[in-house]
Amino acid sequence: MQQTQKSRLLEKTRLYLVKKLLSRLENRRKYHQDFASSTSFHGVHNIVQTRSKTRRALWLLVVVGSLAIVIWQICNRFIYYFSWPTTTSVYVQYVENVEFPAVTFCNLNRFQAHAVTNLRIIYLLWSIMSGVHQKISVQVNFSQELNNFLLGNQNFSIKEFTREHGFYLNSSTLLECEFFGKPCYPEDFEHVFTEYGNCFTFNHNDLPQKRTVSVSGRGLSLLFDVKQEQFTDDPSLGYIDAGITYVIHSPRELPRFDGLGLSTPVGMHAQVAIHQLKTIIQEYPWGECKPDMKLQHHKIYSTFGCLRECKARYIQDWCGCLPFILPGNGTECDIQKFYTCVYPALYEIDLEGLCTVGTHNSTCPVPCEETDYPTTVTYSSFAGEKAIKFISAKLKKSPEYIRQNLVHIDIKYNDLNYKTTQQQKALTVAELLADVGGQLGLFCGASMITIIELLEYIFTNFCWMCIFLLLKAPEMPQWNLPSQEEPTNKEEKKGIQEC
Known part of the structure; x- marks a missing residue:
């Protein structure tokens, strides 16, 4: 049919x-x-x-x-x-007023000497925590000392220990501070934890009163007393280095010291000339950035912040806790967890390449827009003989103390312009x-x-x-x-x- x-x-x-x-x-x-x-x-x-x-x-x-x-x-x-070609354009814009970067300062000697005289284990733990930011190789050759310390300090918190016995910023360590002709004070600095322990960030956007920022003028001028007798970086070796380390970064980004920090030794005057460089990268497939990348604990996306969150996720899953210098709301890892889990986890993350940076298909691709502050640094001896005598009388310290403990840093803009490097599509x-x-x-x-x-x-x-x-x-x-x-x-x- x-x-x-x-x-x-x-x-x-x-x-x-x-x-x-x-x-x-x-x-x-x-x-x-x-x-x-x-x-x-x-x-x-x-x-x-x-x-x-x-x-x-x-x-x-x-x-x-x-x-x-x-x-x-x-x-x-x-x-x-379909070869996704790009061109790069460089724009130079001359301005009178420009955003001043944030500057984070740390003491090269991280801990108060009286608190760590018999605690060499602190430096092992701190080396492990530094591996959160960069690959490390820690030689553990005093496991018995570590075990003895763990038995008697079950509730020890390295975060609280560092906050209490690390470098501090007050009128005795920050002797002078001036920002474009107006005084600034220790309370104008924000406390942050980095691989250098207690550090302090100066961000002019956080000042109580908005101040005029221009590319002319002295900029930010600081005089530090590093107090070598009070702070140390390894009690077994004494004072390895002495001075101030600092990093100049965008006010919206975290300080990053691994390979990007500057250091000024004691008895020196550093004059730092900066200029602003803004980089704009095209999204994939023309460039390597991904505009939809967002971070949970950072306001803006950066590869450094992404790496921190990536490592935090793995350590949280594997160890059930978080090192305090990583972002997140997890429980702080105790010393036992640092030794038995965090350090092996960091080694495994680096070995397996679980947190990668660079290309669009990596864990943390490059940001589509970032601001850097390339620097030119010149050094000179701090103060002449007459100035040393004047400062010595003012601070009631010996000339020898002035030469071995004081650091003078000036940061200002180099040019009346800033540059923008923009990656563009060669063919739309x-x-x-x-x-x-x-x-x-x-x-x-x-x-x-x-x-x-x-x-x-x-x-x-x-x-x-x-x-x-x-x-x-x-x-x-x-x-x-x-x-x-x-x-x-x-x-x-x-x-x-x-x-």
Whole structure:
């Protein structure tokens, strides 16, 4: 029954096509000639309408050659576009007022000497924590001392110990502070934990009263007393280094000391000239940034902040706690966890490459926009003999103490401008379309209308080919076709639509 209905439908379709389209199939040659004569594709009508075979052959060569060049040029433009090319532009803008960076200061000697005289284990633990920021190799050669310390200090918190016995900033360690001619005070600095222990960040945006910042003027001037007798970095070796280490960074980013910090030794005056460099990177596939990257515990995205959060996630999962210098709301790791879990976890993260940076498919791709402050530093001895005597009398310290403990740092802008380095797309979609349209117009006189004409022509010929194959299909039953002059009433009522 179903086969019979199918046969009837095929019969009706065949009858309709024979009746309606057979005459059109016979006029296909005329359709091709009309299309060639009327199309806006230049040169085609010269091939069809001319009677001279020589002229027709010449025009055929011209059209085919132009079409070949167009196809070659368009393919080259698409290949170039999908190579995701970029250009880099550098803009220099001269300004009077510019954002002053944040500056984070630390003492190279991290702990108060009286608190760590018999606690060499603190330096092992601090070395482990420093591995949160960079790859480390700690040689543990005093495990018995560590075990003895753990037995008697189950509730020991290295965070609280560092906060209480680390470097502090007050009127005795920060002797002078001046920001663009106005005094600043220790309370204007924010306390932060870094791999250098207690550090302090000066951010002019956090000052109670907004101050005018310009690229002229002295900038930020500070005089520190590092107090070598009171602070140490290793009680077994004494004072390894003495001075102030600091990093200049964007006010919206965290300080990063690994390879980026500056150091000024005691008895020296450092004059730091900075300039602002803003870098804008394109998103993948033109560049390597991912604009949708967000961080949970940082306001803006940075690779450094991303690495911190990545390591925090792994350590939280593996150890059930967090080192206090990593972001998060987890429980602080005690000493036992630091020794038995955190250090192996950090080693495993580095060994397996679980937290990677750089490319778009890494854990922490580069940010799409970042601001750096390249520096030029010059040094000179701090104060002459007369100045040393004056400062000595003012502070009631000996000249020898002044030379061995005081550090003077001046930070100011170098130029009346800032630079922006911007990575740009070498070829946008609009430029690609313009290139393609220019090639079509130059060699073929073609436009979007021409392309639509060609699509219509190809579609019509495709329909005719379908009809031809349908009429010649071998599986089609051979019916006795009625003459075209005698259509049936049934066909007239059906009104089957054309292909």
